[in-house]
Amino acid sequence: MAFDASKFLKTPDLEGFDNLKKDELVLLAKHLKLDFIVSMRKQIIKNLVIDKLVDAEILGEEALELKVENVDAFKLKQLELEHELKLKELEMKERLEMDKKEKRR
Template sequence: MAFDAGKFLKTPDLESFDNLKKEELVLLAKQLKLVFKVSMRKQIIKNLVIEKLVDAEILGEEALELKVENVDAFKLKQLELEHELRLKELEMKERLEMETRKRKRR
C-alpha cells in the first residue's frame, strides 16, 4: 500500500513515523511544504520533518528523541544555510513580482 502523507498527518503515529523510508519522508516533507533537496541524506530530511511536526504540534515533543544526532555540525550548518538561501530567493522573487505588477498598473 502506498504511503499517504495527508492521511499520516491526520492520524500521526510516532512508531510508524520512525519506520518511514526516505521516499516516504520526502512525500511528507513535500506535504509540509518544507524547503529541501531530495538528494539530502535521509537523516537530514527526517530531522527537518520532525522539527516541523513538533512546531506544528502534530507530534509531541517526545518525537524530538527520534532526531538523528549523528549528523555532524558541518552538515547541519550547510543545511541551515541552504534553507536560508532558498527563503531569501523566494522573498526576492516575490518582491520582483510585486514591483512588476505595480509598474504594469501605472
C-alpha cells in the same frame, strides 16, 4: 499501498513515523512544503520533518528524541565538497597551463 501524507498526518504515530522510508519522508516533507533537496540524506530530511511536526504540535516533544545530530555528517560533507572544489581548481589550472603551452607552440 502508496504512502498518503495527509492520511498519516490525520493519525500520526511516533513508531509509524520512525519506520518511514526515505521516499515516504520525501512525500511527507513535500506535503509539509519544507525546503529540502531530495538528494539529502534520509536523516537530514527526517530531522526537518520532525522539527516541523513538533512545531505544528502534530507530534509531541518526544519525537525530538528520534533526531540524530548531523554535525559530524555536515562537517564530513563540507570537507568532501571542499576537497572536490580543490581538485577541480587544480584541474582547471592544469588545463590553463596546457593551453598556454599549446599556444606558445
